[in-house]
Amino acid sequence: MKVSELSPHGIADLLAHGDLLVKLGPFVARIKSDVSTLAADLASIYDDFQVQPPGTFADFHVEVRRERGLRRWIKPQVRFFFDGRPSFIPLPATQAFPMLEWGLNWCVAAHCHQYLIFHAAVIEKGGLAVLMPAPPGSGKSTLCTGLVMRGWRLLSDELALYDMDSGLVHGMSRPINLKNESIAVIRKFAPQAVMTKPVADTTKGTVALMRPPAESVARVDEPAHPAWIVLPKYVAESKPEMRPYSKARTAMLLAEQSFNYDLQGLCGFNAIGDLVSKCECLQFTYNSLDDAERAFERLNKGHKE
């Protein structure tokens, strides 16, 4: 059963009782919340996701709960709980849905060490995946969103789950986190995109969460073979250019952009070395999503700028 098949009252009721079990790729999250706006956002943005039957084992038990006391009424705040324990500082109640997303990201990054986890976007077409590792603010989510709205499958805009044994990359196809100017850029590029209302004054600026394409969610259990590692760089008024990038530097960047590389020891080092060896490593400079769309199509067909 999908989230879309539940009524709004049904979703709110499941959330209130902590009985909403949602499949997120390889994981299941049990979600609880007493925040009505979160229920509405979840219904809209997670509508294609599978709801699991009662009693399904959940990897994460998470809750976004309204603060008690004065903070329930005056400048209301919400707090994230993991396995019943409060985690992180409370945030304004308007940030309840982003808080859920950031909390789920933390759950995976902090616990799922069966994968080597990169801070990277991952998209796929024709069975081959592009990994885009990049520090925050590099424009990878905007680029990822643009390509996904032009037919690439979304595995993730944030967390690449690399299976060190199989060499395949997994994703969760979760909502894409857009920030600041990228919200307007994507609205213009893809007017059909479904997003939450922008939420201002978060630690990342103004954020909005975009519903992932239904096909990406439907295919979430299909891992992909990584073929390219592309380091995106948005440069205003630049010509689009895809050029080879040092494999050694790419390996260092992957290590730096990994949430759990330090925990993996020599296995992690070998895994990154193998990944970089089998992928084409490129740096992509661009100034428009239309140029990016063309450049990635050429890449997929075996050409480079």
Add this chain to the structure above:
Amino acid sequence: MILKESQPVCHYRRTGAIRYRMWADEEFAVVYSEMSGDTHLLDSFSLEVLNCLGMEPKTARKLEGELSSLIALEDQERLPSFVESSLLQLQSVDLVTATSL
């Protein structure tokens, strides 16, 4: 007769086992220290210095002798500074230690 005190001679050795990956036509390698778990980006010459060193202490002079074949004839004069620079870099990331004997 005044005897000059002999200057202590620095001996260098690796701090532990390493693994590395290097790709064709690239100037840099990634090196993993099994002792610390740290990963480093090293230029190819520094990697050669590291491979030369092993666990037995060596002086810089001995290293220069073993590495001279890697340097073009016209650059041989600069070999000591290459070796010194590499050893400083390797010490700064704890891949090499120095002892005075």
